Amino acid sequence: MMLTAPTYLSVEGAYVDLLRLACESPEHRIEARGNAAREVIGVAFQLPNPRQRLPYIAARKANPVFHFAEALWYLAGRRDLAMIGYYTPSMRSSSPDGVNLGGSAYGHALFNPAAGDTVSPFDRVLELLRTEADSKRGYLPVFSATELTSADNPDMACLAGLHLLVREGHLHMVCNMRANDLDCGLLSDVFSFTMIQEYAAVQLGLRLGHYTHTIGSAHVNECNVERVKRVLNEAELRRTRPQFPFPVMPQATGPDTIRRVLEHEELLRTNTARYSADEIRRLGFEVYWQQVLLLFEVYRQIQHDEADTVSRDVLDALLPNLRWLVGRKWASCAAAAEVSAR
Template identity: 75%
Template sequence: MANSEKPALTAPTFHSVEGAYLALLQLASTNFEQHIEARGNAAREVIGVSFRLSDPRQRLPYLASRKTNPVFQFAEALWYLSGRRDLEMIGYYAPSMRSSSRDGVTLGGSAYGHALFNPVDGDTTSPFDHVLEVLRTEPDSKRGYLPVFSARESAVTDNPDVACLAGLHLLVRDGQLHMVCNMRANDLDCGLLSDVFSFTMIQEYAAVQLGLQLGHYTHTIGSAHVNDRNEERIREVLNEAHLRRAPQRFPFPAMSAESRPSTIRRLLEHEELLRTNAVTYSADQIAHLDLEAYWQQAVLLFEVYRQIRHDKTDTVSRQVLDALHPGLRWLLAHKWTACATAEAAR
């Protein structure tokens, strides 16, 4: 097929995750195929759903009623990129995840980064690095697949944490790195947004390592569902989208070309200091850290959260908020009163 031709069959394409999120909420809410009760969770389900993002960097939805938490989303993406599985870090940003741990210390199937970024079976190289080497040496390879879900997980009858992610497929075509994500199941209201955020971050990080342009992202789901208990919020989100005059637009910048594993390690050193309240950072101090401006945005988010969690302040630092990307600032103002108060005083 010539490059100028478009394929006859492809997933519905959206510029940003927000459009895909709204379309899937509408689909599962009004045109669902099944009503299921898996493990006591009543839900409406559509089987076999796909969508594509033409610009995976636009991985944040700007919907006031959804109250998206960009602090958690950056934390989870970094938790994956560093190959961790500990609750100590991720439980600070999402205490509810503790209920999925069998030992109260680590997570199992949902610790996707542990499967991707750590060597397995006595190897010295991680699956992620093996795939990058394949893509460097074999043009147009179809072998850049990173499996996550393991059949062993299903063999444990009382397993509270089975991986929803089946695997990630990286494909280099015409100087771009595309990715296809295969999910065995996705909660469209709660899990989808965080998953797309983290997986497109992994895609972009891989593109940087390979020196390639960022291509499109395709997300496929076996069981696409919305839980009945979230019906009211889903209705509010869809109503907001229907009534607003125009969507909020905050284009997000490209990941810095200098991003490497050492970058992630340095960033998480600062994250831990803030998480444990060992330091406080001003906006000026963050601007002078040993990190590129792109990753300084994550430190700014972690400092905001430190103020909310540890200082229990009625209003966060305006200087720190002012240094944030406007889209992140908008999301924080719609998530926490302390951020809204500071933003209103601008």
């Protein structure tokens, strides 16, 4: 196979290299809509194993709760702030009406029928790939030219589209971004899009292929440069890095799974329910999805309970990689930081 983009064992390597490129060797210094940034144009990378979608850099404090919430929000085809605004309140400023999001609600464009259709673009593409395995037409556009009609559009899609390609029993994906904030947006985008890729592979009964991420404007905002320098410094100085495999999405995963997980997510988000680790095990989900609900329970305790620490039984039930991340993200989960890398 001829490679046209550098490859990385995990998203972490691509993240660090692109941060270094934009911060230390920018092609341009721009100030679009008042946001000063350092920019490189036309970059790409490839992940042969798209499941390695999380970085383990203490200075970055990646948030696995938000990553899973956003991916599920996309997979459910939603655009409401009620859910996603709970996990990242800053997104509320991008809503034109305070109720829904616009262009950044990628799942709404992918998983809901377009006007005049009864089937979603995602399901149309799966239908195509089931009948024409070598097709080049499996493209899912997200960015719309109509988004340009409003000069003050507060929420224009950064994702141009996702291209699904079946080759030799594998489902590959190429993502086209018109722009990517390398510090704030890249990690969550890659996490969600590779989850969508894996979900599609499960629906088609195919093995997970490689993921290619292409960016038109790859940039780091000047206001975040100091944090980026701390990330780069940690990556430069450490002799070893945590090694955590990411689990495989169960083959039984389908729309009903997403719906059921989100039913419990809403109960936790609204503090209507609270779960112990044992109660989550008894809900009938496979271990993969139990982990997601454990994360949502962690966040429920952080948001709604007055205790200084998250319950140890929930933290101990998390997989080591998720425990490592939450232990560095929140002081109330500090016990998790004691978990050694494997």
